[in-house]
């Protein structure tokens with residue numbers, strides 16, 4: 001098999017890249033090791049930065065997101081029994097975020113790719129990238145019980161943290177920067193409307209808690225003749241900080257709701273937590289990780305294949321979108337104007353944005369989580385950082401700008 005751009009992985013990075021290249025008339029083949037149902041079900045991110053929303057719209061993949069996504073103009077911080085709202089548009093000159101699940105972004109992009117784009121092969125596992133330094137890098141892969149080779153002009157590794165693409169960068173040119181955290185997130189989806197109309201990030205002596213949501217489709221009432229279910233509400237997505245290595249089965253539904261109640265409680269008696277049946281439960285470890293460089297010869301790394309952030313800043317999916325938008329623009333500039341400079345600076349351009357997201361995600365994580373060995377001094381520093389955000393406009397603006405994301409074009 002031969003193509004211009006071989007894409008490994010059909011997560012948000014690989015799928016969006018295939019779409020951007022298709023729109024520019026550039027051929028690609030996507031290889032995905034899992035089956036379609038698995039990719040469409042995997043529960044993950046939920047917050048799209050303004051820039052991500054813009055890229056999806058420009059790619060012609062924003063129609064359902066525009067109908068069903070929930071625009072959010074702020075978040076709430078809770079600490080020391082206080083509530084504080086951060087108003088994004090007021091602090092950033094009009095920027096906001098959209099709540100729309102990664103699963104839905106992937107479903108939309110898969111449907112478009114299968115209808116209009118180039119080949120997207122499910123259950124096609126990349127085994128190795130070979131010849132990254134040559135004119136024609138190759139991906140060796142297995143599909144339907146056979147081994148095959150995809151010969152490309154460029155290979156883009158969008159195969160996530162556990163993928164194979166990164167291993168094709170020789171050790172002597174690779175540098176890895178990493179940090180693990182001694183806690184994880186127990187995440188739930190529950191069939192109950194959210195308890196607040198914006199996301200709530202809470203710092204508590206018992207640990208961090210986050211109240212989020214997902215747009216939800218409720219079945220239409222029987223008297224309505226409509227065939228598609230109208231979007232009537234949202235359901236609760238919530239997270240609790242738990243010790244590293246926690247088994248989600250260790251937590252009963254009641255224990256989860258009780259703990260959310262404790263960590264989210266403030267002096268405001270008007271707020272109450274809505275409880276309901278928990279439909280999914282899982283534990284995510286927390287990690288910061290950057291692999292430099294993000295390019296070796298004609299192999300480019302994008303998204304989680306090159307970097308991981310702890311989810312507290314809601315940046316992982318947005319970084320993946322930024323990387324592939326940067327690569328697509330660079331390749332289009334080369335093909336249309338013969339200008340290879342943006343391909344040459346791909347790694348440096350992405351890493352600037354990546355490190356800003358690493359900084360922000362680390363700052364949010366360490367400000368809001370309680371480490372097992374935290375001292376009273378550490379607690380006071382966390383509270384002082386939160387107090388600063390709620391009293392100094394400059395500190396609050398810094399949070400709002402980073403959360404809503406820096407415009408992609410700032411790099412151009």
Ligand code: RFL
Pocket residue numbers: 008009010011012013014031032033034039043044045046047048102124125126127158159160161162163164185187284302303304305311313314315316317318319320
């Ligand atoms: P993905 O989504 O991991 O996709 C990689 C794809 O590659 C496939 N693959 C292979 N295919 C072929 N051959 C191989 N050898 C392969 N090896 C792997 C995999 O099956 C998969 O389909 O990476 P991508 O595209 O870079 O996307 C990154 C995002 O998924 C990730 O950063 C976010 O989900 C992180 N994240 C969040 N990001 C946000 O921006 N906002 C959020 O609110 C947010 N919340 C979260 C999150 C991640 C979470 N978890 C579970 C880690 C919340 C959670 C709980």
Ligand code: PHB
Pocket residue numbers: 044045046047199212213237311312313314
């Ligand atoms: C989510 O809704 O999954 C979510 C929201 C905000 C985060 C992380 C995850 O910071």
